[in-house]
Amino acid sequence: MKNCFFKTATIIIATIIVASCSSNGDKPVTAETSEAENHKIDTLIAIQDSPQQMPSYLFAGQYDELLNEILPEGTVESSINAFLLERGDKMVLFDAGLGESQNGHLREKLDSIGISTDDITDICITHFHGDHIGGLLTANGEAVFKNAKLHFSDLELETWTVGVFKDRDETVKNMLTAYANRYETFHAGDTIIDGIVTIAAPGHTPGHTLFDIGDAIIVGDLLHAVDLQIEHPEFSALYDFNPLEARETRISMLEKIRDTHKPMAGMHFTAPFIIKL
Numbered sequence: 001m002k003n004c005f006f007k008t009a010t011i012i013i014a015t016i017i018v019a020s021c022s023s024n025g026d027k028p029v030t031a032e033t034s035e036a037e038n039h040k041i042d043t044l045i046a047i048q049d050s051p052q053q054m055p056s057y058l059f060a061g062q063y064d065e066l067l068n069e070i071l072p073e074g075t076v077e078s079s080i081n082a083f084l085l086e087r088g089d090k091m092v093l094f095d096a097g098l099g100e101s102q103n104g105h106l107r108e109k110l111d112s113i114g115i116s117t118d119d120i121t122d123i124c125i126t127h128f129h130g131d132h133i134g135g136l137l138t139a140n141g142e143a144v145f146k147n148a149k150l151h152f153s154d155l156e157l158e159t160w161t162v163g164v165f166k167d168r169d170e171t172v173k174n175m176l177t178a179y180a181n182r183y184e185t186f187h188a189g190d191t192i193i194d195g196i197v198t199i200a201a202p203g204h205t206p207g208h209t210l211f212d213i214g215d216a217i218i219v220g221d222l223l224h225a226v227d228l229q230i231e232h233p234e235f236s237a238l239y240d241f242n243p244l245e246a247r248e249t250r251i252s253m254l255e256k257i258r259d260t261h262k263p264m265a266g267m268h269f270t271a272p273f274i275i276k277l
């Protein structure tokens, strides 16, 4: 895989790699900075909520021979990440990880870089799976972020609150209760919060959304195992709501992202979490 660190002369991106949740005392590391010229200064920070190992059977049932050849060990490295964007007076979080009750470390890692959950003004949600919205809630189901407004797609909200999935997911129900007066829906394609463009990426879930922040693209769960799926985007994970649609979306989005020359930040990317195709 030929990934490289994101470098640009137009913005400052500081990639804070909070790489380990183990007790070995690893400290956050600032990996990259580059100077701004005639451009607003943004900072995008990657925060690893939890390192993960993904069993290869999550990709089984499709190209099995190739899968065994690529992953003879039967596992692939993965991760659960959130991203933090400082833009003007806004402090925007993208997804919120698993939550402390599921051993997520987002809050303590925000603390470690001097940011309180109360400082977050907006949270963009890629989709409603528990490893993306669990961190919005305490173990008692209360809001972790006291001052933040949530932003998610109208289609994602409808998927989980109308029809067959209505009331079936406790975390979604608790999130909508805890943030009852503090969420806003967008329609994919809308521009939200000072120039963030929302992009429909259906398949993983119906309302799964990517966010183009201008100088990088937050790609949510477009890829679950970056080491496997950049080379082989035809593999869909069992987590995908509609694997065939997810595959089509992944293949076409990766092509479009490659054409933009923008780096992408993925919720399941391993370090350095922000990569350029």
Ligand SMILES: [Zn+2]
Pocket (backbone or CB within 6 Å): 129, 131, 132, 221, 267, 268
């Ligand atoms: Zn996920």
